[in-house]
Amino acid sequence: MARGWELVDGGVTRVDDLVLKPARPWTATVHLLLRHLRDVGVEQVPEPVGIRDGVQALRWIPGDCGPEAWRHQRDEAGVRSAGALLRRVHDATEGFEAPEGAEWAVRPTPGATVVTHGDPGPWNFVWRDGEAVALLDWEYASPAPALDDVAYAVDTFAPFRSDEEAQEGYGFDGPPDRLARLRSFSEAYGLGGTAGLVDRVVERQNATITRITDLAEHGHEPWASWVRAGYLDELRGRVRWTREHRHLVE
Structure with a gap:
């Protein structure tokens, strides 16, 4: 049993089998969504436990996520499991x-x-033995076209990043075969093809800039701190890279 719902240094905290996070104005809606998914048989999302005194609790799902995710998604089998x-x-x-x-x-x-989901990058999947088995962190969830999520996912799974960043930050041994990985994710998801998908990636990258800007302007953390630290410049650089290197994924 959990010893209490207290965050360590105000951040994500695990207590026994619970993951504690700050509650947001939209947390109640997200918990309703997660309960719906689990009620219809999708157990690959966190079980919401409740909200108390500004803290939300979700049931911990064992496996690798965050920085530990990268090694699981380097081959196309991992990419396909995430798409499916x-x-x-x-x-x-x-x-x-x-x-x-x-x-x-x-x-x-x-x-x-x-x-x-709004943020379906490799870090928000739970991985076991190279397979994506759950999807965490639904903070950005919102009714929207499904391709918004697909575009975000292939942006990070391909990835639409330089060879240097892919190897140093994403754990690849060499330049990734971006086109093959984009096709693998898209096929596993059930798309009929990848025509127009690169344009959707650019749109989604720009939407991420707008999203973070809006959240920061409303004073929400950590987004306000990201903006102050210059993170939007990094995101704008990703848009430029995608436009200049689209030949690698088409």
């Missing part, structure tokens, strides 16, 4: 009905039938 899992989660969100007045971190897209 994202599609399963998307399909299961279609029956979710948020209550009137529900808050989301990201403004919903009118008419969207899917609730996107």
